Amino acid sequence: MDSIKVFAPGTVANVACGFDVIGLAMDAPGDEMILRRSKEPGIRITAVHGANLPLDPLKNVAGVAVQALLQKYENPEVGIEIEIFKNIHPGSGIGSSAASSAGAVVGANYLLGQPFTRKQLVRFAMEGERLASGSAHADNVAPAILGGFTMVRSYRPLDIIALNSPSELWVSVIHPQIEVKTSDAREILKQKVLMTDAIRQWGNVGALVAGLFQEDYELISRSLEDVIVEPVRSILIPAFHELKVKCREAGALGGGISGSGPSVFMLSKGEANARNVAAMMDKVYAPLGVDYKIYVSRINTAGVKVID
Numbered sequence: 390m391d392s393i394k395v396f397a398p399g400t401v402a403n404v405a406c407g408f409d410v411i412g413l414a415m416d417a418p419g420d421e422m423i424l425r426r427s428k429e430p431g432i433r434i435t436a437v438h439g440a441n442l443p444l445d446p447l448k449n450v451a452g453v454a455v456q457a458l459l460q461k462y463e464n465p466e467v468g469i470e471i472e473i474f475k476n477i478h479p480g481s482g483i484g485s486s487a488a489s490s491a492g493a494v495v496g497a498n499y500l501l502g503q504p505f506t507r508k509q510l511v512r513f514a515m516e517g518e519r520l521a522s523g524s525a526h527a528d529n530v531a532p533a534i535l536g537g538f539t540m541v542r543s544y545r546p547l548d549i550i551a552l553n554s555p556s557e558l559w560v561s562v563i564h565p566q567i568e569v570k571t572s573d574a575r576e577i578l579k580q581k582v583l584m585t586d587a588i589r590q591w592g593n594v595g596a597l598v599a600g601l602f603q604e605d606y607e608l609i610s611r612s613l614e615d616v617i618v619e620p621v622r623s624i625l626i627p628a629f630h631e632l633k634v635k636c637r638e639a640g641a642l643g644g645g646i647s648g649s650g651p652s653v654f655m656l657s658k659g660e661a662n663a664r665n666v667a668a669m670m671d672k673v674y675a676p677l678g679v680d681y682k683i684y685v686s687r688i689n690t691a692g693v694k695v696i697d
Contacts, residue, residue, distance in 0.1 A: 392425040393499050394697035397492030398536075398689045399477050400484035401560060401654045402528040405613040405645040406593035410541045411552075412484075414532040414689040415560060418476045420488040421696070422451070424496035427468030432456055439475035446471075450486045450517030451493035457516040458494050462501060469497055481564050482652035483684075487529030490517025495534060495693040507534050507692070512547055529648065536692030538601055554688040555604040559663035561641070563670040564652040565627060566680035586616045606642060606658045613643030613656065626651045632673050639669035660685070 398419040402412040427433065432446040432455050446452025451471050459465045471493055477485040494510045505513075514530035531539040531549045538552035593612045600608035623629040623646065636655045637643065640662035644655035655670075657663040667685045674681050 390426075390500055390502075392423060393496050393695060394421065394423045395492050395496045395499075395693055396421055396696045397488040397495070397693045398484075398533055399562075399684075400487055400529045400532050400648075401562065401652075402484065402487075402526075402648040403615070403618065403646065404538075404597070404654075405615045405619070405643065406590055406597060407528070407540070408590075408615070408618050409526055409528050411538065411594070411597070412528040412532040413538045413554070413560065414536050414692055415483070415562070415684065415686040416689045417684055417686050418483070420476050420485075420492055421474040422489070422492040422496055423472040423474075423697075424493070424500055425470040425472075426500055427470050429468045430466040431468055432459070433468075433470045435470050435472045437473045437475060440479055442473070442475070442479065448520075449489070450521050451489040453520045454490040454493045454514045454517035455497045457513040458497055458505070458510070461513070462504060467501070469500065471496075478564065478566075482646065482648040482650045483562060483564060484529040484533060484648065486518060486521035487514070487533050490514040490521075491530050491533035491693050493517070496695075499695065508549055510534050511549055532692065534692050537688055537690040540598065552598060553602045553604070554690050555601060555606070555609075557604075557606070557658050558609075558688055559657050559660055560686050560688065561636075561644075561655045561657060561663045561666040561670060562647055562652050562684045562686075563632070563667075563674060564682045564684070565674070566682070567627075567651050582617050589614075589616050609656065610642035613645065615645050619645050622646055622650055626653060627677055627679055628673055629653065632670065635669050635673050636666045639665045641666045660687075 398414045404411045434444045515525040519525035537554035542548040597612035641655040647654040
């Protein structure tokens, strides 16, 4: 195989209570990437369409992720060229760097004859996240690569668990066109939390996982509560609290900040409810004078996929 084209999905990380451990993949938006074998050893980023990102592979998350893969490959002197079509805006909170990292390692793995499993690819993609945010977290790249809902039980050793994705669960996301860098959003977080808040958060995480496996939408709804991170980060997002209240009134099960923001996600049972929620998002944001995009999607259970 000399070339391959892949689709790398956007993702929602944290999913309210699951800070840094739970994430989900979406059908839209997503990046597209073309990877080609090259006779010249090394990694080259030939073009980035749709965003002003570095072509230097040591400064681009896709290049760094593939470099991590090649360091473990039996023939690290192979040559790979990467062309990136960015449809996920950097700093959006819906996994822009994760999509580039995930798509790059999955595509490179196909070109090399798939020597690594998808779970092994997560660790390589995490190096792209390290470049983007200073932290090699997996809550975006794991669902991007594996699809559906995923949970990071441990980083040392890395232990990724695939969770159930209820068939009727849909996600609506609004992306205000303002940038919140992950590194900046991490800096404002408190380093210590009250034990009472921690206990409440643990209960919500456990109940959310149970709700997903039982396909208990009411339990999922009750569990979508973040008492630790959301109160701090929500101040960065215009009309956040009004948006949450109005979307629940429109039929959402619940939601919160997508990743580090500024995007806000809402989960719903069924497409009709998800589209009603999207319409409410539009109604809340239309008067604010802030540009925004809205996405409605099923849960993407395939992750990164070959499209050509």
